[in-house]
Amino acid sequence: xxxxxxxxxxDVRNRVSPDEWxxxxxxxxxxxxxxxxxxxxxxxxxxxxxxxGAEEHFLINPYGAxxxxxxxxxxxxxxxxxxxxxxxPFGINPAGFTIHGAIHAARHDVQCVLHTHTVAGVAVSAQxxxxxxxxxxxxxxxxxxxxxxxxxxxLRADEQPRLVxxxxxxxxxxxxxxxLLTVGPSIADAYLYMxxxxxxxxxxxxxxxxxxxxxxxxxxIGTAMEQARIGTQxxxxxIVWPGALRRLARHFPGWDR
Numbered sequence: 001x002x003x004x005x006x007x008x009x010x011d012v013r014n015r016v017s018p019d020e021w022x023x024x025x026x027x028x029x030x031x032x033x034x035x036x037x038x039x040x041x042x043x044x045x046x047x048x049x050x051x052x053g054a055e056e057h058f059l060i061n062p063y064g065a066x067x068x069x070x071x072x073x074x075x076x077x078x079x080x081x082x083x084x085x086x087x088x089p090f091g092i093n094p095a096g097f098t099i100h101g102a103i104h105a106a107r108h109d110v111q112c113v114l115h116t117h118t119v120a121g122v123a124v125s126a127q128x129x130x131x132x133x134x135x136x137x138x139x140x141x142x143x144x145x146x147x148x149x150x151x152x153x154x155l156r157a158d159e160q161p162r163l164v165x166x167x168x169x170x171x172x173x174x175x176x177x178x179x180l181l182t183v184g185p186s187i188a189d190a191y192l193y194m195x196x197x198x199x200x201x202x203x204x205x206x207x208x209x210x211x212x213x214x215x216x217x218x219x220x221i222g223t224a225m226e227q228a229r230i231g232t233q234x235x236x237x238x239i240v241w242p243g244a245l246r247r248l249a250r251h252f253p254g255w256d257r
Contacts, residue, residue: 003065007069010089015086019053020053024073026049026187027059028074029245036247039118040116043066045179047060047061047114047190049111060075061093062091068252073257076091096115099163106164113183113190115175116180125180126177130145131197131204133215134216135200136216138200140200140225143224144172146167148174167181180198186238187241191240191244192236195240
């Protein structure tokens with residue numbers, strides 16, 4: 001199978017609603033932004049988005065495609081049982097369904113789930129104390145973070161209740177010995193949250209190479225979300241999303257086909 005040719009040949013725009021097409025375009029862009037930042041891990045992590053008007057359906061990457069190749073048309077639409085609901089030549093990563101299916105089923109406030117295996121993210125996930133309050137970037141994740149202990153590659157359905165329990169109502173999630181995850185009410189929000197969490201992990205690893213760390217107090221962490229609201233004029237991810245798409249268009253155009 002020539003996956004690149006199959007991706008190029010796909011055109012589902014006239015087979016889905018305008019709202020779904022917009023989500024497809026934004027999700028494909030998010031995949032390519034992850035590649036642009038160097039957060040991808042070949043074909044082995046996932047970003048998913050709920051389909052508007054069909055709460056039991058969500059979109060996920062075609063398994064085997066590099067993130068910079070993904071287009072709006074190539075995204076695979078599945079239900080909460082992992083069944084493909086729009087014909088496609090592609091399959092999905094079963095580990096992606098285990099994690100993302102569980103979260104979408106439990107968190108109806110979430111449109112997007114973004115998961116990465118970056119070096120800095122996995123490094124912090126392997127530290128007993130997890131994310132530390134050592135940077136301005138860290139205060140936002142620390143205001144709403146959960147942890148899930150490693151149980152092997154996420155292939156078993158019986159792990160799903162524990163994933164959901166440990167995520168709770170948090171926005172940021174560290175999968176121990178595994179990686180990072182963020183959720184958001186929009187793709188733009190989940191992207192900004194992951195950018196912040198990833199940067200906090202990078203800074204932590206760099207700071208730990210130096211001397212004794214200075215830490216930030218809980219009183220400041222407790223006001224982080226209000227500070228974020230003020231700092232983004234209440235727009236959160238939407239403050240950076242248009243600019244991120246302009247940057248993407250200069251490097252990996254073609255996601256919106």
